[in-house]
Amino acid sequence: xxxxxxxxxxxxxxxxxxxxxxxxxxxxxxxxxxxxxxxxxxxxxxxxxxxxxxxxxxxxxxxxxxxxxxxxxxxxxxxxxxxxxxxxxxxxxxxxxxxxxxxxxxxxx
Amino acid sequence: xxxxxxxxxxxxxxxxxxxxxxxxxxxxxxxxxxxxxxxxxxxxxxxxxxxxxxxxxxxxxxxxxxxxxxxxxxxxxxxxxxxxxxxxxxxxxxxxxxxxxxxxxxxxxxxxxxxxxxxxxxxxxxxxxxxxxxxxxxxxxxxxxxxxxxxxxxxxxxxxxxxxxxxxxxxxxxxxxxxxxxxxxxxxxxxxxxxxxxxxxxxxxxxxxxxxxxxxxxxxxxx
Numbered sequence: 001x002x003x004x005x006x007x008x009x010x011x012x013x014x015x016x017x018x019x020x021x022x023x024x025x026x027x028x029x030x031x032x033x034x035x036x037x038x039x040x041x042x043x044x045x046x047x048x049x050x051x052x053x054x055x056x057x058x059x060x061x062x063x064x065x066x067x068x069x070x071x072x073x074x075x076x077x078x079x080x081x082x083x084x085x086x087x088x089x090x091x092x093x094x095x096x097x098x099x100x101x102x103x104x105x106x107x108x109x
Numbered sequence: 110x111x112x113x114x115x116x117x118x119x120x121x122x123x124x125x126x127x128x129x130x131x132x133x134x135x136x137x138x139x140x141x142x143x144x145x146x147x148x149x150x151x152x153x154x155x156x157x158x159x160x161x162x163x164x165x166x167x168x169x170x171x172x173x174x175x176x177x178x179x180x181x182x183x184x185x186x187x188x189x190x191x192x193x194x195x196x197x198x199x200x201x202x203x204x205x206x207x208x209x210x211x212x213x214x215x216x217x218x219x220x221x222x223x224x225x226x227x228x229x230x231x232x233x234x235x236x237x238x239x240x241x242x243x244x245x246x247x248x249x250x251x252x253x254x255x256x257x258x259x260x261x262x263x264x265x266x267x268x269x270x271x272x273x274x275x276x277x278x279x280x281x282x283x284x285x286x287x288x289x290x291x292x293x294x295x296x297x298x299x300x301x302x303x304x305x306x307x308x309x310x311x312x313x314x315x316x317x318x319x320x321x322x323x324x325x326x327x328x329x330x331x332x
Contacts, residue, residue, distance in 0.1 A: 045173065
């Protein structure tokens, strides 16, 4: 079977923003949910998730806070107003890009 | 952050050592705790699915990916020890009273020498006087007040920008001087080098937002 390696490095921030649009979440769960929802297609090394989270936090798109859960302290991330706007812009850009891509791929041969 | 202990995970410690190399202590601490928590949750999930503990740890570590690649990402988004020390020195230098007064005195002396030389060579003084005032008085004075702010804390990016402007003004002055009097070429080259350090740092700080979360505490003292 022909396999396509999917590089989501550039798209990871948008996936994180989308995941957090449903409420605060922590790193491990964000990674699992992205992988599960894409049925394993969007696979990535989980070590790259944290630089992306920190980058988004630095840009003011997320805020982080710690929570104690079953004797563990977890770092939760939450979308800010600026993050919501960035997600809307990302979605719009993605729709524009994918529509253009589809136009080419669906061209009758 | 995490109370979870992983006594049989020396490879995780190694991974973290590589991934957080060169970063400041607060940045290291935050990353370590988050990754340790992530690792613990991954191991827990794999063991719950019937995987033996050692295999679960190896799988969890493999899922984290390449530590060197992670380190590269982290270094582009968090302050390194060297950068923090440089910012610390810059703050102390720009905000110190004694240094400031010495700086004014030296500037005055330099200006006197400068005008004396210019008179001897019959060159106009309006341009070098303006550039000299910017270089030796205006920028250091603004930097002084910016670096002494305590609430909110000093804007490091603004300080760096002032330093870049200082270097640029200094270069312009030296070039002008070199053209007129054929001097100061060496001074220009020596004075220009900080721009190669300040510009990339200024650009990086624009990407990472604030620096204060990565600055070690008790070191941000302005004399």
